[in-house]
Each structure stands twice: as structure tokens, then as C-alpha cells.
Amino acid sequence: MSLNNFEVKSYPEIWKALGVDVERFEKMRCVLGDIYQTSYLSQENRPNSMDYFNWIMSEIHGGRITEILEYKKEGRPVVGTFCIFIPEEIVIAVGGICVGLCGGSQGPVPDAEKILPRNICPLVKSSYGFKIAKVCPYFQAVDFVYGETTCDAKKKTWELLDKKIPTYVMEIPQMKRQRDLNLWLEEVKDFKLKIEKVAKREISFDDLAKAIKIVNDKRKALQRLNKLRYHKPSPISGKDVLLIEQIAFFDDPIRFTEKVNRLCDELEDRIEKGIYVSSEETPRVMISGTPMAMPNWKIHNIIESSGAIVVNEESCVGTRYFKDIVDDNSKTIDEILQKLTERYMKIDCSCFTPNDERVSQVLKEFKDSQAQGILHYSLQFCHTYNIEAVKIKEACDKSNIPFLSIESDYSPEDIGQLRTRIEAFIEQIKSQN
Numbered sequence: 001m002s003l004n005n006f007e008v009k010s011y012p013e014i015w016k017a018l019g020v021d022v023e024r025f026e027k028m029r030c031v032l033g034d035i036y037q038t039s040y041l042s043q044e045n046r047p048n049s050m051d052y053f054n055w056i057m058s059e060i061h062g063g064r065i066t067e068i069l070e071y072k073k074e075g076r077p078v079v080g081t082f083c084i085f086i087p088e089e090i091v092i093a094v095g096g097i098c099v100g101l102c103g104g105s106q107g108p109v110p111d112a113e114k115i116l117p118r119n120i121c122p123l124v125k126s127s128y129g130f131k132i133a134k135v136c137p138y139f140q141a142v143d144f145v146y147g148e149t150t151c152d153a154k155k156k157t158w159e160l161l162d163k164k165i166p167t168y169v170m171e172i173p174q175m176k177r178q179r180d181l182n183l184w185l186e187e188v189k190d191f192k193l194k195i196e197k198v199a200k201r202e203i204s205f206d207d208l209a210k211a212i213k214i215v216n217d218k219r220k221a222l223q224r225l226n227k228l229r230y231h232k233p234s235p236i237s238g239k240d241v242l243l244i245e246q247i248a249f250f251d252d253p254i255r256f257t258e259k260v261n262r263l264c265d266e267l268e269d270r271i272e273k274g275i276y277v278s279s280e281e282t283p284r285v286m287i288s289g290t291p292m293a294m295p296n297w298k299i300h301n302i303i304e305s306s307g308a309i310v311v312n313e314e315s316c317v318g319t320r321y322f323k324d325i326v327d328d329n330s331k332t333i334d335e336i337l338q339k340l341t342e343r344y345m346k347i348d349c350s351c352f353t354p355n356d357e358r359v360s361q362v363l364k365e366f367k368d369s370q371a372q373g374i375l376h377y378s379l380q381f382c383h384t385y386n387i388e389a390v391k392i393k394e395a396c397d398k399s400n401i402p403f404l405s406i407e408s409d410y411s412p413e414d415i416g417q418l419r420t421r422i423e424a425f426i427e428q429i430k431s432q433n
């Protein structure tokens, strides 16, 4: 796809039928297209297999929506999500679709701030704003939203969101004792009943086993991709990997897996031929912290336009989503649900206390990715990640790892200040290596 012909395609008829504010959404669509063009298509030496992901971006507000509406006609449930705690295997087991809803853009934040307090996480404001401003066709298309009790801002916002769209809330335990695992298992079983009710059919052992394979394969493909980008020098930019990690939340899982594996084949070939997007000397930065929902490319843009490369995202839009798979060696449906629950309890979200396994995981990924510094990224007002950054810093100080902690929102206002801090951080990495 050339630099000059990219556009996020327009589907006004479909949007109108979904109740989208078409006039306003058209403007947002054009802005997204412009940002994608300057941030992504201007990169040199991208792998050819990125063409598929460019195509997905051009069809993000039409092609995939059309597919989803077709599935809906067949009675397949469509569930909107904001968190990787959703047991998506259960949704897929009834032929349903999980869609990661928009929550990474500044556009609808002022709409949300007319109702919600200003000093809460931008992800929560952005998500709520998308619904009340009617500027997300996915939000308009879902049967219900999956919410969870991971943080105060989210769990109280679900009560308000439920007035606009049915919002089903699962309780996520905040400790990892046996009794917490038991609670979570009961929540997973209730969620299965909820999905069966919406789909008007029961989930069989085979349905669930098949769904587990689909999602395991998807996570394995992302693990493979991440391992390949760890190569020094890297054969693919951090921005491109972030984009794929974001697309993972709304593309068809089987097609997505196939395309990621195809990209991995190309990356293996690139490594063999010595084709890279960086050099041996390019400073390597790992990002750790809160998720970067589409189209939040701010930090990657700054880092990669400052002469460094991002080599890992220890994040829910990143390794936290795909590092663990479900043990697929079960004989009964109860056993599958138990193993599923155990897999989800491995998520090291900062909502847990204590959460020491995250610190070890950050250090492990730092080593595996051959990174040279860790940038801890926290969305503004996310207390759990902001406070946990203290522990990550202590661990980095102990191991003499260059560390920078930043807190930001989706507005462009702090880009200049962030750039100055990130450039200084890159200089520090250079001087320590």
C-alpha cells in the first residue's frame, strides 16, 4: 500500500443503521487515517506481510463491522470488552465474537468529562465517551459489554454504562489464594451460563475444547512474533508489533493467527538474509505498564522517531495477553473450566496484591528481549500501576537497568515534554552500553 493512497474507508449507510453520529464519526475517521499514514506508512523497510494489517486498518470501521453484523444475523453473540480477563474461549465456544472496544483516543474524552469526574483514567473516560457520543460502530453493534471489577474507575463506570448498553460485570478477585481461585471459577461458570442464555444454546465439551485451541493458537502466534522481534537487530519495528497486538482484539481469531504466522515466516527469512529495521547499535527499549489501546501509539512514536526501537510491551496489549495458554489436556467440561480459570489467574495485573510475580516477569522479559532500558508507562490516575512502578524501579535499580517512569493521557499536549525526557533516557541507555 503506497503512502499516498491510504484511507480508512467510509461506510455511512452501515454507521447510520447502527445509530452512529455519522457527521462526527467521519471527521474522526479522517484523523485516524492521517495519523496512520504519518506514523505507520512512512516507516521504511516494513515487512511485506504488514499489507494485511494495513488493509485491516483501512477496513477497521467497515469490513470487520460488516462481518460482525452478518454473524449477528446468524444469532451469534457479540461481546464488547475492555479487559483481558474476559474468558474469550467461552464466547468463541458458542460461535460468538469478542471485540475489544475503543478506549485509546482523546476524541470523546470531553464528552465523558461532562458526566464523569475529570481526574480518572483516560481509558475509562475515552471508553464511556465513545458510547455516549455514539462514535464507535463496534460499541453500537455489540449485544452486551463485559465489565470487571479490576479498578474503582471501571467498576463504578459500568453502573452508568449499563444505562446505555447492557453491561455484565464479573468480579475479579484481587488476591491469589485458593479461596480467590474458587470465587473466580464460580464467576467463570456464571459467565458461561450468561453466554449460553444470549446464544440460546449450551456449550459442549467439544465446543470449548475447539475454542481453547483457537485462542491458544492465536496466543502462540503472538508469542512467536514477539520472540522474532527480540532478535538483535530487530527485523520489525515496535510500532508494527504494537499495531498487531491491538488488532488481536477485534480481528477474526483464525484469520489473524494465519496472518501473524505468515508474517513470522517472513521475519525468519529476513533474519536469515540479514534484513532489519534497526542496527546493532540502535538503543533497545522495553515498555512496561498499562495497556495501549488503539489508536494510542504516542510513546512508540516518540521512541522510534528518537533513534531507538521498542522491543517488548509488558502490557495487556502485549505479553500479558499472550504469555500464558490454557492447558488443553482435559477430559471433562469441569476440568476445562478449572484449567481455564487457572490460566486467567496467571494474569499479573496490578489490581492484585501482592503482585510480585509481575516484577519477576518484567525482569525476565527485559532479559529475553535484549532490551537496554525499561520505560514504565502508566495512564494518568491509574493508581495501581503508578504505585507498582515504585517496585519495578527498585528492581531495576538493583540490577542497574536504566529506568524511566512516565504518566500520560491521550492528549497531544505533553508530547514535547515527553520527547525531552525520552531523548534523555535514550542518551542514558547509550552511555551505559
Ligand code: SF4
Pocket: 082, 083, 084, 085, 150, 151, 290, 291, 316, 347, 349, 350, 351
Ligand atoms: S491492566 Fe488489568 S484491568 Fe487493565 S486490561 Fe489489563 S488485566 Fe484488565
Ligand code: SF4
Pocket: 121, 122, 123, 124, 150, 151, 152, 153, 154, 290, 291, 379, 381, 382, 383, 384, 385
Ligand atoms: S489503566 Fe488502570 S485505571 Fe485505567 S482502566 Fe486500567 S486499571 Fe483502571
